[in-house]
Amino acid sequence: MRIIKGNIIFTPTYHKFEVIEDGYIVLSNNTVLDVCKKLPEKYKHYELIDYKDKLIIPGxxxxxxxxxxxxxxxxxxxxxxxxxxxxxxxxxxxxxxxxxxxxxxxxxxxxxxxxxxxxxxxxxxxxxxxxxxxxxxxxxxxxxxxxxxxxxxxxxxxxxxxxxxxxxxxxxxxxxxxxxxxxxxxxxxxxxxxxxxxxxxxxxxxxxxxxxxxxxxxxxxxxxxxxxxxxxxxxxxxxxxxxxxxxxxxxxxxxxxxxxxxxxxxxxxxxxxxxxxxxxxxxxxxxxxxxxxxxxxxxxxxxxxxxxxxxxxxxxxxxxxxxxxxxxxxxxxxxxxxxxxxxxxxxxxxxxxxxxxxxxxGNVGSFEKGYDFDALIIDDHDLNFDNYNLIERLERFVYLGDDRQIYHRYVKGSLI
Ligand code: GUN
Ligand code: FE
Structure with missing residues (x-):
């Protein structure tokens, strides 16, 4: 089990972003077990990778x-x-x-x-x-x-x-x-x-x-x-x-x-x-x-x-x-x-x-339970020079960004 921490954004449906600021993704066997705002006690002794203020989005x-x-x-x-x-x-x-x-x-x-x-x-x-x-x-x-x-x-x-x-x-x-x-x-x-x-x-x-x-x-x-x-x-x-x-x-x-x-x-x-x-x-x-x-x-x-x-x-x-x-x-x-x-x-x-x-x-492209952990870690600090909210930060990265902001890439739980 591993825990990934950061600003989590994904779309379980067409119409709405799920946004968890400073949230946790709990991984078990390379797939998502849980996504939460507050880490439950039972997960606290697992390895935690803290991406701090970066964005975590599906690949x-x-x-x-x-x-x-x-x-x-x-x-x-x-x-x-x-x-x-x-x-x-x-x-x-x-x-x-x-x-x-x-x-x-x-x-x-x-x-x-x-x-x-x-x-x-x-x-x-x-x-x-x-x-x-x-x-x-x-x-x-x-x-x-x-x-x-x-x-x-x-x-x-x-x-x-x-x-x-x-x-x-x-x-x-x-x-x-x-x-x-x-x-x-x-x-x-x-x-x-x-x-x-x-x-x-x-x-x-x-x-x-x-x-x-x-x-x-x-x-x-x-x-x-x-x-x-x-x-x-x-x-x-x-x-x-x-x-x-x-x-x-x-x-x-x-x-x-x-x-x-x-x-x-x-x-x-x-x-x-x-x-x-x-x-x-x-x-x-x-x-x-x-x-x-x-x-x-x-x-x-x-x-x-x-x-x-x-x-x-x-x-x-x-x-x-x-x-x-x-x-x-x-x-x-x-x-x-x-x-x-x-x-x-x-x-x-x-x-x-x-x-x-x-x-x-397969179960790819979301952070819902049971999905493969395919993810991008986005370091957008160069684009985020004012108090943009998380959706605005994502939108600016999509419209203005490129590979320079892609800090890490995960496919099915592995950092590639
Ligand atoms: N239709 C058949 N072959 C191709 C191809 O290589 N590219 C595109 N865009 N259409 C095709
Ligand atoms: Fe084609």
Whole structure:
């Protein structure tokens, strides 16, 4: 048992911050046993780590990003999705056939995830088995929790980034047999890149693997109008984009993340809700690739699960704090245009970044009893030069801060 002391802030629900000034978090076996303002006598002889006036908040969860796009961060922002993929992204990802290049870039990537206070991440690798295994190793060494996906794509890509269907399936199974449930924090995830780059045979086999091993799934959904029209041409019998994944057991038959979810039909939203498919909001990417704005309030009203994604390098920032700010700002711009849906509040955005996204990893993202102790210790003394209250201090850190204020990071009770 250990006790962590400081200014504790978290969001058990969307609508309200729980704030305990000078409070205590009691940890047992790396999970939260109790959170209290006054430490009960029975805990007084346990080790106490006193973070004094610092803020203690849940770690950030990044539910969508691309590790092999690291080199392209902050460049190549002049195209929409499909030409952006063909001209910039596929050529860069092709380089990961070389494991040495993979190791060099993936080390930098993992370090940036760490720096930005992300404690759990779902990331795409590339089609390449050896580089993907390297990325898994690097995350294991980092202490960060991660789902890592070997990408599957067997059509409509460039020659240097296209697999033979059966190699794609066999490599996926090989990675699963080497890594599935071998680590408490890092595991594989089934990752068809998106519908246009996957044959029906590949989608069918991937769905069967996901269900057979009970492995989660991640992909892209309804990001760009040109992409959606292409999916309709490729699958004229499907009712909507998500229906294609659904047909092949890749849409909520196991826990599923779908990035973007901008241009959804009402039936698609219903199916996401009914099958507990997560909509991953990646606002900076959606702006950079001129994709559109996810109707986040509509999805919340329809009880669709929501998390945030950096979508590096469509998105230019690793920071889920900055993602929160963009999401709030975009929702305000949408509201200003048509007043149809209320904009996001700060507590809602914080909830999505912590407990909302964290739920994909288990009891993660809150300090309620039974939750894994994933936490950031924030030393904001440089931002806190007047008598700001604790919520104001948190808000200033989210809007103005960066890794310089992140003093310590915990994942499942371990200081990393
Ligand atoms: N759709 C298919 N691949 C990608 C990708 O790498 N990034 C984004 N933003 N969308 C995609
Ligand atoms: Fe993406």
């Amino acid at each position: 950030m969860n990044d539910l969508h990003c691309h590790a092999p796009q690291f080199r392209n961060l902050g460049i190549a922002m002049d195209k929409e999705l499909l030409p952006w993929l063909n001209d910039y992204t596929f050529p860069e990802e092709s380089k990961y056939v070389d494991v040495n290049y993979g190791e060099k870039m993936y080390s930098r990537f993992v370090n940036e995830v760490y720096k930005n206070g992300t404690t759990r991440v779902a990331a795409f690798a590339t089609i390449h088995k050896d580089s993907t295994l390297k990325l898994i190793d690097l995350f294991k060494q980092s202490g960060i929790g991660a789902y890592i996906g070997k990408v599957n794509m067997d059509r409509n890509s460039c020659d240097t980034l296209c697999e033979n269907t059966y190699d794609s399936i066999n490599d996926t199974i090989d990675i699963i047999s080497q890594t599935f449930n071998k680590s408490e924090l890092v595991n594989p995830i089934i990752t068809p890149r998106f519908v246009p780059t996957c044959s029906e045979t590949l989608l069918k086999e991937l769905g069967a693997i996901a269900v057979k091993y009970n492995i989660p799934v991640q992909s892209h959904l309804s990001e760009n109008i040109g992409e959606i029209n292409w999916v309709r041409e490729l699958h004229p019998d499907s009712k909507f984009y998500g229906d294609v994944y659904n047909k092949f057991n890749l849409f909520g038959d196991t826990p599923t993340l779908m990035a973007h979810c901008i241009h959804l039909t009402d039936d698609e939203i219903d199916l996401m809700k009914n099958k507990n498919v997560y909509a991953v909001h990646c606002p900076t990417s959606n702006a950079n690739l001129a994709s559109g704005i996810m109707p986040i309030r509509k999805l919340l009203d329809n009880n669709v699960k929501i998390g945030f994604g950096s979508d590096v390098s469509g998105g230019h920032s690793f920071s889920i704090f900055k993602t929160m700010v963009y999401a709030i700002e975009f929702s305000k711009l949408t509201w200003a245009q048509n007043k149809e849906y209320d904009f996001l509040s700060f507590s809602e955005a914080f909830y999505i970044a912590t407990k909302g996204g964290g739920s994909f990893f």
